[in-house]
Amino acid sequence: MAQTEWLAPRDPDELVAALRRMTGASRIVAGGSDLMLGLHASGFHPDLLIDLSRLDGFAHVRHVDGRVRVGALSTCAQLQDDSVLATHGHGLAQAAARVGSAQIRNVATLGGNVANASPCADLVTALVALDASATVIDGLGRTRERPIADLFAPGGGSALPPGEAIVECSFAQGHADRRSAFAKLGVRSSVAVSRLNAALVVDLDRDGATVRSARLAVGSIASAAFRADAVAAALIGARIDAACPEGFTHGCMRLVDERIPGRPSWAYKRLAVRGLAEDLWGVIGASGTRPVGKDPAPRSNRPQGW
Amino acid sequence: MRLNATVNGDPVSIEVAADARLLDVLRETLGLHGAKEGCAAGECGACTVLLDGLAVNACLVPATRAQNRDVRTVEGLARNGVLDALQRQFVASGAIQCGYCTPGMLMSATALLARVPRPTRAEIAAAIAGNLCRCTGYAAIIDAIETVATHQSASHGAD
Ligand SMILES: Cc1cc2nc3c(=O)[nH]c(=O)nc-3n(C[C@H](O)[C@H](O)[C@H](O)COP(=O)(O)OP(=O)(O)OC[C@H]3O[C@@H](n4cnc5c(N)ncnc54)[C@H](O)[C@@H]3O)c2cc1C
């Protein structure tokens, strides 16, 4: 068995040089929370590991020219307490706060969450609702900005070819009074509890209380999180201090009916999604900008046993 | 590759495979058996150690991540054979039964108290949410951490 080579680029030039050397048997590692688990479980030894953790300057959150830019190496622990996101991307901060445990959040990165392309990746759902794009760099040093959805293969999994790395995700802040929220159910555990997550972004009228437009993303009922703006349209014209519009909760339930009819998880997820819809609306109403720690208590339970 | 790190205050310089897990290097190369392998999947927290003060699952972290960094395991808590305040209180509060989760619990608690000296019970529960215990039901563990926090902040307040 050949030894795995290890490269830890410190700047973009070194990153590009490392990416140029990648083969199909090479891997990128950021936090390692998905990758190391996979390597250990499968016994696969890559020919080359590119460790991104020493790259300088890819863990930022900035609000520039109406866009919020988040470095791929930002960890969930950073994002959940980030002051820029608290006002300009509450849903993403909330999603980060709900990832795994403290130990996982200390290492799990934004780029890893996107590149791993799991159907239930929490940050992905928040990013999809925010209409985010990802900036990807290749082994020739070319960067491209692409919609997040383009990074997911149609049948599931990542569409990112070997030799490309995500360096940043970004989303427009818009001019309106914008609020965003994230909610999820279930926990990750070896007993594979059903999961469901959703994120909502609304723009308010000038009165600061009436929904002018809305976008919804739902995760874990398809190969990747997807937009369901037709369902979110039921919120247009609603006052955010009023009860959750029935059209919205029913629309969410219909989504589950359409996407996973007949699956064992269908009955559970159908009921669960109603609670999620109400949670999302509650967060928007209570102010999409309050600190993440003040959100309603999560509904998930600690997994039982090992 | 050569790994140079500080482990429990001591410099170490060892050869590690690029894709080795920190847990294996601690247990097998360095003979530190405090961090346990429970699930090997990031779910039980028995392998929790501190990397530059942050609690991480040693079963998921590449050993190379410790390069030029500070690693603390449960073996590094006691000083000169004297248990630290959290360890003593875990014993006093009956927060240990079989003890399998204890090293990880102690490291999560250590990271929490370094960051939030006077946590609420909810903050304590959140900090140990990634540490499973199948014996105690958690209440005694949370009590122990809360007691230490109260004593420590009381003694700091008196300074
Ligand atoms: C116990 C446990 C609980 C978890 N709970 C949750 C949860 O609640 N919600 C959730 O969404 N996820 C969860 N996860 C999954 C995981 O923690 C996240 O997906 C995390 O964001 C992955 O980031 P990472 O930096 O650790 O990625 P890594 O493991 O380092 O990498 C993941 C994948 O992405 C690739 N990659 C990483 N960074 C880049 C980059 N910049 N460019 C290109 N490719 C890249 C790697 O090659 C690998 O294929 C959990 C995992 C565990 C083990």
Ligand code: FES
């Ligand atoms: S062994 Fe690492 S979390 Fe269980």
Ligand code: FES
């Ligand atoms: S004391 Fe036995 S697992 Fe916690």
